Every structure is written in structure tokens, then in C-alpha cells.
Amino acid sequence: MKSAVRIDTGELKSQAEQVAGLLKMLSHPNRLKIACELCAGEASVSALEARIGAAQPNLSRDLARMREVGLVVARRQSKSVYYRLADDRLARVIDALCAAFSTGGQKRSKRTRN
Amino acid sequence: MKSAVRIDTGELKSQAEQVAGLLKMLSHPNRLKIACELCAGEASVSALEARIGAAQPNLSRDLARMREVGLVVARRQSKSVYYRLADDRLARVIDALCAAFSTGGQKRSKRTRN
DNA sequence: TTTGATATATATCAAATACCATAATTGACA
């Protein structure tokens, strides 16, 4: 068996510009980790800093960029600023990526977890 | 209902560097389209050029980069060079992205096409 | 009020990388 499933990429191709832009946002380890963390719920900058282990200014800059394109939103509570996903766009992509990268690199043409 | 599903991002986070690198490869419209096209099977450079509508040298350079990281492989047949996916890594990601971006922005926490 | 502490944001800089268009080059073959 070679490539069992035939994927219909038509819709993806037609949105290639936007999708590529979104992927670019996730094409840096820190931002990818941010997205993962925020999928679990709201988090403050310092919490993200601790979990991700990135320099705070860089984190802040990444969060600003994600905020500018409307992927995340911020909420200030006293000293801290809490970030969360703006909508389910990012969660869907992260979910899809989790599916694609789950269980190491097991060869499998259909998703097993469903 | 707000964010129905809790996604387990642990595995994704632990591979963040590699995944981010792969996403970077897909973070340009042309390369994303290349990946889509090759999911459908082998294609020559000129065929890709025609379908994607990108300048041929740029296409060649993108293909070279994808080749360098082992995502695609090339095969020469007389004058033409035919590219195909090296393994199912890219197909899995593209498949996942198709799932994430299918049907506009329909809310859905589990993949429907399985 | 000021002062100090903490949390976050913004600014800046140099190095690296990415991108595009164009030109030159290579490989295969009639």
C-alpha cells in the first residue's frame, strides 16, 4: 500500500495565502508553544514565560503580533495581563497538528484517534 | 458552549522545534501549494509552475529547500524532474490542515472526515 | 504625593534569514 488516502486539498489551496500567514505565526517555537498553552485556557504573560522559558520581551512581542492579527486577546487584571485565544481558529489548527504529530511518527494514512 | 474540547498538546509542545520548522516550510503560499499538489501525486517542475503560477526559479528554490530537509524527493526523467513527497509526514500535516480549514469556519471539535 | 516593587510593553541594534527578480549555468537530448 503506498498512499492510501486521497486528500482533497482544493479548499486549502484556495485559501493558501491566509493559511500560509497563519502558519507563519506558528512557525516559531515560542509562538507555537504559546498557542499550545492558550489552548488550555487563559494565561498571564509571566505564567507563559515560566512555562515556555522564553525571554519576556520576546514573548511580549510575539503576543503583540498574535494580537495584531486577531489570534489572541488580552485582558488586564491589576498588574497582570492575561491572554487567551480570540476564537477557535488557532485551537482548530493546533488540534489538527496534534493529530498529525501524535504517537511519534507512526505510519498511518487514516487518523487513528477519532 | 465555549471551548468544548480539551486538546492534549503535550506531544506537540515537546516537538515544538521540529514542528515549527516544518510549519515554516509551509508558511509561504507557494510552498504550501506545492505540498498540496504533491499530495495528489508526483509532478514535474513545469507542471507545478503551471498549476501554482509562480516564477520557475522561485519554485525550484522552494523545491530545493523542501528537498534539503527531506520532505520531497526528485526523480529526473529525460528533461523533466519529477517531485513527490518523500514520506507521509507532509501528507499528514496537509490532511490535518485540510480538516482544520474545511467548510469555511464551521465549529467542530472533532474531525468529521475520518 | 512620592517611592519602590512587580508586570508588561516598547525601543533599539546587529545578525540572520527570507523574499523577489533577473541572469547565468547545467543537464539531457535531438
Next chain:
DNA sequence: TGTCAATTATGGTATTTGATATATATCAAA
């Protein structure tokens, strides 16, 4: 050789990145 297909080289500009410094915001205590 000449031509087609593809690759590589080149130059220019723009963006990204990490590191560092500085600025702003909030609150509490003095």
C-alpha cells in the same frame, strides 16, 4: 550546436530574531 527544463548565482530589500535597555502601568506602603 541549439533548445528545453531545471538549477544555481546574484543583488537588493525587507522581515525576523535574540539580546538588552528603557518605558509604562498598577498597586501598596511610606
